[in-house]
Amino acid sequence: MDRSNLLSPGEFDYLFRFWMDGSLDSIHSQGCALPGVRGLDRVASGFRPQTLLQQFTVAEVSAALLAIAQIDSRSAALLVIKHGYQVPIEDCARALACSASSAQGLLLMAQALLTRELHAH
Amino acid sequence: MHTDFMHTDSMHTDFRTKIGVGDRTLARLTEEMKFLGISTRTVVIEDREITSRNEFIRLVVDLYVNRWWEGAVELLPISTEELEFISFCCSSECKSAWMGAVSAGAAPTLHRLIDDALRDYFCRQQAIARNLDTRLRYVEERLKAGDIQSVRKS
Numbered sequence: 001m002d003r004s005n006l007l008s009p010g011e012f013d014y015l016f017r018f019w020m021d022g023s024l025d026s027i028h029s030q031g032c033a034l035p036g037v038r039g040l041d042r043v044a045s046g047f048r049p050q051t052l053l054q055q056f057t058v059a060e061v062s063a064a065l066l067a068i069a070q071i072d073s074r075s076a077a078l079l080v081i082k083h084g085y086q087v088p089i090e091d092c093a094r095a096l097a098c099s100a101s102s103a104q105g106l107l108l109m110a111q112a113l114l115t116r117e118l119h120a121h
Numbered sequence: 122m123h124t125d126f127m128h129t130d131s132m133h134t135d136f137r138t139k140i141g142v143g144d145r146t147l148a149r150l151t152e153e154m155k156f157l158g159i160s161t162r163t164v165v166i167e168d169r170e171i172t173s174r175n176e177f178i179r180l181v182v183d184l185y186v187n188r189w190w191e192g193a194v195e196l197l198p199i200s201t202e203e204l205e206f207i208s209f210c211c212s213s214e215c216k217s218a219w220m221g222a223v224s225a226g227a228a229p230t231l232h233r234l235i236d237d238a239l240r241d242y243f244c245r246q247q248a249i250a251r252n253l254d255t256r257l258r259y260v261e262e263r264l265k266a267g268d269i270q271s272v273r274k275s
Contacts, residue, residue, distance in 0.1 A: 066267055
């Protein structure tokens with residue numbers, strides 16, 4: 001995998017925060033935006049410049065998650081719970097009945113899956 | 122065995138109690154330390170960095186006391202030679218209120234404080250785990266069904 005494509009944990013949080021919030025859909029689709037931002041419904045458009053995240057649309061993130069859910073639904077759900085609902089990894093670990101470091105490992109794998117899926121299209 | 126130290130002047134009281142817990146709580150505490158991986162990494166709980174078992178206990182007690190005492194009881198800063206103890210400080214007014222609450226059975230005694238705080242912590246964590254497990258299963262099932270809108274906030 002090309003590591004230059006990896007998103008940082010902060011970027012995942014950012015990506016999911018806006019993706020999660022369905023009430024922003026009209027803003028996403030209008031793209032009331034920073035001047036010069038292209039791709040009207042990019043996840044981050046209109047908020048602050050995050051060039052990496054402006055590569056992806058809400059629909060693309062949704063499609064990537066659904067694709068992951070077909071092969072590994074636990075990973076897809078973990079991404080939503082951790083980054084979308086902003087649940088601390090220790091609490092995720094309790095729900096998964098594993099140690100905090102194992103949960104961190106699962107999350108890293110899930111993030112890699114998502115990144116690969118996002119860049120595949 | 123707890124050894125408590127209490128210093129009182131006209132304005133306030135200092136308490137000091139040795140960190141010690143019952144066998145059952147100790148077993149769960151050991152499990153929790155393993156779960157959090159406190160000996161191998163820095164764990165952040167409530168915006169505070171925890172690197173040792175005693176720091177963890179101090180934090181849990183602090184959160185517990187502050188939940189029912191609203192800041193009236195203050196945990197004193199840890200000093201290196203006092204790693205085995207937890208020190209508290211409160212006003213004499215607060216102390217009499219606390220003792221009153223203890224007599225009425227509404228607050229734990231100093232002897233029971235650490236045990237109570239830890240048991241309360243474990244109960245809360247169990248509730249969080251149950252709640253999140255349900256949420257995780259729901260999200261998993263919805264995503265598998267291709268229903269993305271149910272997991273997003275509208």
